[in-house]
Amino acid sequence: MPVSPMPPPSDKPPLLPSWRAWYWLVLGALAVEVAFFTYLTRSFAP
Amino acid sequence: MSFLDWLVLGGTLLFIVGYGTWRTRRAGNSLDGYLLGGRQARWWGVGLSIMATQASAVTFLSLPGQAYADGMRFIQFYFGLPLAMVLIAVVAVPIYSRLGVYTAYEFLQTRFDRRTRTLAAGLFLVQRGFSNGLSLYAPALVLSAILGWDTTLTVCLLGAVMITYTVSGGTRAVTVTQQGQMAVIFTGMVVAGYLLVHYLPAGVGFTDALHVAGRMGKLNLVDFNFDWENRYNFWTGMTGGLFLALSYFGTDQSQVQRYLSGQSVTQSRLGLLLNGLVKVPMQFGILLIGVLLFVFYLFQPAPLSFNRPVYEQVRLSSAAAPEMTRLEKEYAQVQQAQQEAATALVAARHAQDAPSQAQAEQRLQTTQAAAAGLRTDWKALVQRTAPTADAKDTDYVFLSFVLRYLPQGVVGLLLAVVLSAALGSASSGLNSLGSTTVIDLYRPFTRRPLALCTDKHLVRVSRGATVGWGLLGVGFALFAARMENLIQAVNILGSLFYGTILGIFAVAFFQKHVHGRAVFWAAMITQVATLLAFWLTDIAYLWYNVLGCFLVMGLAELLERTSSSSSSGPLSPADTGSQPN
Numbered sequence: 001m002p003v004s005p006m007p008p009p010s011d012k013p014p015l016l017p018s019w020r021a022w023y024w025l026v027l028g029a030l031a032v033e034v035a036f037f038t039y040l041t042r043s044f045a046p
Numbered sequence: 047m048s049f050l051d052w053l054v055l056g057g058t059l060l061f062i063v064g065y066g067t068w069r070t071r072r073a074g075n076s077l078d079g080y081l082l083g084g085r086q087a088r089w090w091g092v093g094l095s096i097m098a099t100q101a102s103a104v105t106f107l108s109l110p111g112q113a114y115a116d117g118m119r120f121i122q123f124y125f126g127l128p129l130a131m132v133l134i135a136v137v138a139v140p141i142y143s144r145l146g147v148y149t150a151y152e153f154l155q156t157r158f159d160r161r162t163r164t165l166a167a168g169l170f171l172v173q174r175g176f177s178n179g180l181s182l183y184a185p186a187l188v189l190s191a192i193l194g195w196d197t198t199l200t201v202c203l204l205g206a207v208m209i210t211y212t213v214s215g216g217t218r219a220v221t222v223t224q225q226g227q228m229a230v231i232f233t234g235m236v237v238a239g240y241l242l243v244h245y246l247p248a249g250v251g252f253t254d255a256l257h258v259a260g261r262m263g264k265l266n267l268v269d270f271n272f273d274w275e276n277r278y279n280f281w282t283g284m285t286g287g288l289f290l291a292l293s294y295f296g297t298d299q300s301q302v303q304r305y306l307s308g309q310s311v312t313q314s315r316l317g318l319l320l321n322g323l324v325k326v327p328m329q330f331g332i333l334l335i336g337v338l339l340f341v342f343y344l345f346q347p348a349p350l351s352f353n354r355p356v357y358e359q360v361r362l363s364s365a366a367a368p369e370m371t372r373l374e375k376e377y378a379q380v381q382q383a384q385q386e387a388a389t390a391l392v393a394a395r396h397a398q399d400a401p402s403q404a405q406a407e408q409r410l411q412t413t414q415a416a417a418a419g420l421r422t423d424w425k426a427l428v429q430r431t432a433p434t435a436d437a438k439d440t441d442y443v444f445l446s447f448v449l450r451y452l453p454q455g456v457v458g459l460l461l462a463v464v465l466s467a468a469l470g471s472a473s474s475g476l477n478s479l480g481s482t483t484v485i486d487l488y489r490p491f492t493r494r495p496l497a498l499c500t501d502k503h504l505v506r507v508s509r510g511a512t513v514g515w516g517l518l519g520v521g522f523a524l525f526a527a528r529m530e531n532l533i534q535a536v537n538i539l540g541s542l543f544y545g546t547i548l549g550i551f552a553v554a555f556f557q558k559h560v561h562g563r564a565v566f567w568a569a570m571i572t573q574v575a576t577l578l579a580f581w582l583t584d585i586a587y588l589w590y591n592v593l594g595c596f597l598v599m600g601l602a603e604l605l606e607r608t609s610s611s612s613s614s615g616p617l618s619p620a621d622t623g624s625q626p627n
Contacts, residue, residue: 013316019315
């Protein structure tokens with residue numbers, strides 16, 4: 001049975017306008033964390 | 047431990063388990079209710095359950111110790127996780143949800159055939175069945191070493207509690223108890239972090255601690271230099287870590303079952319994304335506790351070894367006595383010098399005196415090198431005196447601090463954190479073993495007439511399988527106590543199978559033209575090749591997740607193209623895993 005990864009059209013996320021916005025939020029948070037960790041590493045490096 | 051600690055520990059665990067069992071006492075009326083909690087979980091319940099499943103007792107015992115010894119570079123291991131959460135939310139969740147499956151492996155029968163499903167389910171049962179027992183054994187080992195608790199009794203008690211509530215309330219009981227367990231875990235870690243900063247000497251604040259830790263190379267959070275031999279850098283985290291997270295969260299039933307229990311695709315997806323948002327900061331917090339411990343012990347005397355039983359074993363050996371006396375005397379001197387240098391470094395920082403700061407830093411590094419040298423001598427002494435003893439003591443650093451320095455009541459709370467983590471993680475594993483056994487092995491192969499395969503019967507079989515796997519796990523944990531290197535071997539075992547399982551799912555999702563026969567043989571060849579590579583080469587085990595996945599995908603493509611007869615395509619809907627068969 002062929003299956004598609006597309007979600008049903010009625011599947012709207014809460015709070016943010018689209019799922020794409022949620023995904024970017026998670027990936028953006030990761031980018032901010034990596035940037036913060038890089039700052040900590042370089043600021044306090046021996 | 048004081049009476050208050052016992053009260054907090056026992057009260058916390060009994061309340062969480064008792065409440066979870068009572069709340070879910072009617073969960074076993076239907077198969078859907080028992081295996082997926084009636085698909086009623088909200089996003090925060092799904093997210094907390096996913097986090098509690100991953101966070102085992104080892105997380106809270108090993109991670110602070112690892113940061114204490116090696117700095118925070120382990121955080122990079124989690125960088126691939128948020129990306130994996132997004133990919134699973136986009137690709138896997140809608141498919142699993144639409145098919146209404148109970149296990150991830152049911153989908154493989156829908157997409158390929160029964161034997162591919164059975165192969166994947168079998169690989170999962172082997173690796174999870176063995177590793178689940180160790181979720182109980184690891185904390186029992188550390189608690190027996192530090193508190194003198196009997197390992198066998200601890201494993202049996204934890205096992206009995208876990209089996210009782212998992213069998214009684216199924217997935218719903220696991221989810222409800224995990225919510226309480228995560229609340230205890232978060233509270234305990236925040237309290238521990240606060241008290242650690244509070245216990246630093248007067249005049250040494252949080253930023254001073256970070257400054258000192260950074261100067262000693264402990265804030266090594268990100269390393270962008272690529273090196274095959276360096277297990278933890280940005281690139282291994284974003285590749286090996288990503289593939290490991292995809293395998294674990296996308297194909298391991300202990301995790302898939304958490305988000306299959308979501309009320310809708312929306313709730314399941316949000317649960318996964320919550321994990322993607324919280325996991326990295328949470329691990330950062332746990333590692334930061336380890337770094338603060340390092341700073342704390344710059345100002346306070348640390349033992350030569352945090353592993354007390356091994357320390358006592360060597361101390362009582364008359365042959366080791368002269369060397370032991372020398373090491374202890376020199377270690378005390380080095381610690382005194384270390385404390386003076388650390389105090390001078392903080393004072394110079396406050397005075398903004400750069401030359402004095404550089405001088406104090408140099409002195410501190412010298413004392414650190416001297417302390418490291420003495421610890422190496424100590425390990426050599428342990429090897430000579432007690433060759434079978436484990437000289438590594440990082441797993442004992444955090445609990446040793448808790449027992450020695452934290453006030454009454456908080457000790458009980460932090461022991462509850464460790465045991466909650468053990469129960470939360472192991473109960474999910476057990477729950478998924480019972481589900482996979484009944485859905486992927488029992489139901490497709492039973493000769494019982496279809497009319498008699500009622501929900502009630504399948505729930506009874508699932509309960510029996512859960513008890514069986516629970517007892518096997520406890521038995522394996524007790525057996526592991528007699529095998530020194532078994533823990534590491536079983537941890538590696540997971541990575542040896544995950545690559546193949548992920549490869550099967552990757553073909554299912556992304557190579558739509560590949561049929562069952564091609565992927566089945568590709569998986570078989572990959573599994574054999576992975577095991578041979580493990581025995582014959584020195585490839586770091588994290589890479590098996592990546593290599594195994596790509597090998598299955600490549601071989602399946604090749605076999606599909608070369609074999610004109612590979613036409614064992616998807617079965618008709620009547621034969622799929624969605625139907626009782």
